[in-house]
Amino acid sequence: MSEVGPSAPLSLSSQPAPKFLVETFGCQMNVHDSSRMEEALVAHGWVAATGHEDADLIVFNTCSVREKAEQKLRSEIGRLKPLKAQRPDLVIAIAGCVAQQEGDALLARLPHVDLIVGPDNLGELPMLAETIRLGGPPVARTVFDLDAPAFLHAAPKLPGRTTPVSAFVTTMKGCDERCSFCIVPYTRGPERYRPLREIVDECARLVDAGAREIMLLGQTVNSWLPPEDYAALPAAGDGSPAQRLRGDDSAFATLLRAIAREVPALRRLRYASPHPRHVTPDLVAAHADLDVLARHVHLPVQSGSDRMLKRMIRRYRREEYVARAAALKASRPGLTLSTDVIVGFPGETDDDFEQTLSLVREVGFIALFGFKFSPRPYTPALKLADDVPEPLKAERLARLFEEVERQQLAHLASLVGSEVDVLFEGPSSPNEKEGRVTSFAKMMGRSERNEIVHVDVPAGRDGAALVGQLLRVRVARANAHSLGGELDAATALALPPAPSAPSAHAAAAERAPEVRRLQVLGG
Numbered sequence: 001m002s003e004v005g006p007s008a009p010l011s012l013s014s015q016p017a018p019k020f021l022v023e024t025f026g027c028q029m030n031v032h033d034s035s036r037m038e039e040a041l042v043a044h045g046w047v048a049a050t051g052h053e054d055a056d057l058i059v060f061n062t063c064s065v066r067e068k069a070e071q072k073l074r075s076e077i078g079r080l081k082p083l084k085a086q087r088p089d090l091v092i093a094i095a096g097c098v099a100q101q102e103g104d105a106l107l108a109r110l111p112h113v114d115l116i117v118g119p120d121n122l123g124e125l126p127m128l129a130e131t132i133r134l135g136g137p138p139v140a141r142t143v144f145d146l147d148a149p150a151f152l153h154a155a156p157k158l159p160g161r162t163t164p165v166s167a168f169v170t171t172m173k174g175c176d177e178r179c180s181f182c183i184v185p186y187t188r189g190p191e192r193y194r195p196l197r198e199i200v201d202e203c204a205r206l207v208d209a210g211a212r213e214i215m216l217l218g219q220t221v222n223s224w225l226p227p228e229d230y231a232a233l234p235a236a237g238d239g240s241p242a243q244r245l246r247g248d249d250s251a252f253a254t255l256l257r258a259i260a261r262e263v264p265a266l267r268r269l270r271y272a273s274p275h276p277r278h279v280t281p282d283l284v285a286a287h288a289d290l291d292v293l294a295r296h297v298h299l300p301v302q303s304g305s306d307r308m309l310k311r312m313i314r315r316y317r318r319e320e321y322v323a324r325a326a327a328l329k330a331s332r333p334g335l336t337l338s339t340d341v342i343v344g345f346p347g348e349t350d351d352d353f354e355q356t357l358s359l360v361r362e363v364g365f366i367a368l369f370g371f372k373f374s375p376r377p378y379t380p381a382l383k384l385a386d387d388v389p390e391p392l393k394a395e396r397l398a399r400l401f402e403e404v405e406r407q408q409l410a411h412l413a414s415l416v417g418s419e420v421d422v423l424f425e426g427p428s429s430p431n432e433k434e435g436r437v438t439s440f441a442k443m444m445g446r447s448e449r450n451e452i453v454h455v456d457v458p459a460g461r462d463g464a465a466l467v468g469q470l471l472r473v474r475v476a477r478a479n480a481h482s483l484g485g486e487l488d489a490a491t492a493l494a495l496p497p498a499p500s501a502p503s504a505h506a507a508a509a510e511r512a513p514e515v516r517r518l519q520v521l522g523g
């Protein structure tokens with residue numbers, strides 16, 4: 001049972017409601033999953049805790065894509081040992097990719113952990129946690145829902161929940177690509193798609209509850225097909241029951257057009273992360289036609305060398321990536337790209353790396369997430385020698401960042417004096433929240449191309465009133481990684497005076513920007 005909503009609360013007793021805390025590691029998919037877990041718990045009578053000390057259930061929603069994230073998680077969980085010794089009734093749960101990867105081996109290794117829940121079993125979290133609270137034994141539940149895929153539905157109007165300006169909607173789960181370095185196909189399973197109607201309805205529900213921007217999520221979000229079309233494809237015959245033989249085709253553009261048509265109050269639509277091989281002519285045409293689509297695409301490339309792309313099993317060549325990137329850029333004036341790159345993949349020579357640098361120069365990116373290769377369990381790349389020395393990986397990464405920094409600075413500088421459409425998310429700095437929650441001196445938002453824009457608020461005016469608004473802003477200056485903008489005089493004057501007590505807008509502003517700092521994974 002995956003759907004949660006106000007109609008399904010379980011009131012277990014006259015005891016005070018139990019309290020939960022969900023800690024999220026990793027990508028936007030995990031942020032999304034954490035929100036759905038919280039909603040499932042609230043729907044079953046739980047309330048949010050303020051910290052470890054008052055929580056009855058602590059859930060770590062985990063990421064195993066990079067070794068570093070996994071190490072950090074292990075140390076965080078280890079720190080809870082004394083608390084569990086003091087309060088044996090505290091339930092400690094591990095959810096997400098590490099849970100799926102390690103299964104019940106984690107229970108043996110971490111005896112103070114009670115519950116392991118894989119990504120496809122998150123809807124069962126409230127029931128499993130309650131069973132353990134009532135004295136049940138530790139449980140590991142990590143079963144893929146291959147035959148009847150279910151998606152947790154957003155429940156933005158539950159008591160105690162607020163809808164962010166920018167909300168996530170999942171379109172699919174799993175990944176069929178099997179890039180040789182990536183653990184996702186093993187932790188998230190094969191691809192399964194959410195029906196169009198469910199996705200469109202969820203977008204409408206979130207916008208109705210206050211969201212202004214929707215970010216569609218999927219490991220290869222643009223491989224989306226209606227589930228019935230995907231099921232009709234022939235099986236790949238490689239032993240993975242739900243995997244299908246398919247080309248680069250996709251119906252993702254149809255999905256984008258349906259959302260644009262049926263959710264007219266939506267101000268901005270983004271998606272993450274697309275796979276280059278599913279950048280179809282239809283998708284490029286959707287960018288040309290739909291004003292609601294952001295003028296920015298995060299398109300992971302991973303390497304600029306055909307030899308490396310082949311070893312990575314990326315299923316496209318450099319030339320194809322460059323052509324598709326160019327088609328996206330040409331679809332809409334000012335459309336920008338960002339990307340992911342792995343340096344030091346097994347066998348990467350100086351020449352391979354130089355080809356990556358040359359691709360970065362040729363395509364032009366406004367941002368780049370770069371990673372040093374680290375071998376992950378179960379992946380085909382484990383069989384290749386991790387033969388690029390660490391110092392060389394670090395040097396290559398630094399050169400890559402230097403190049404992109406140059407491109408980013410030039411791009412930001414080119415925007416000074418122009419006007420951008422900013423969707424306001426919240427105060428510019430978390431410090432702004434301290435002690436002055438009723439009037440923010442500087443507010444931040446995102447342009448149509450995803451640049452961060454900071455805007456000064458006139459003295460005595462309530463900056464929080466800007467949250468959720470889409471306004472035209474003049475770019476006054478370029479900072480290292482963001483823009484500084486000015487509101488026009490009429491808009492500034494129309495802002496309400498700063499109230500003396502916390503305003504409703506201020507509450508909205510408090511919740512906003514944190515998700516944006518997380519890395520997009522997949523694609």
Ligand code: SF4
Binds near residue numbers: 178
């Ligand atoms: S890198 Fe992306 S496309 Fe490749 S296997 Fe991982 S999630 Fe799938």
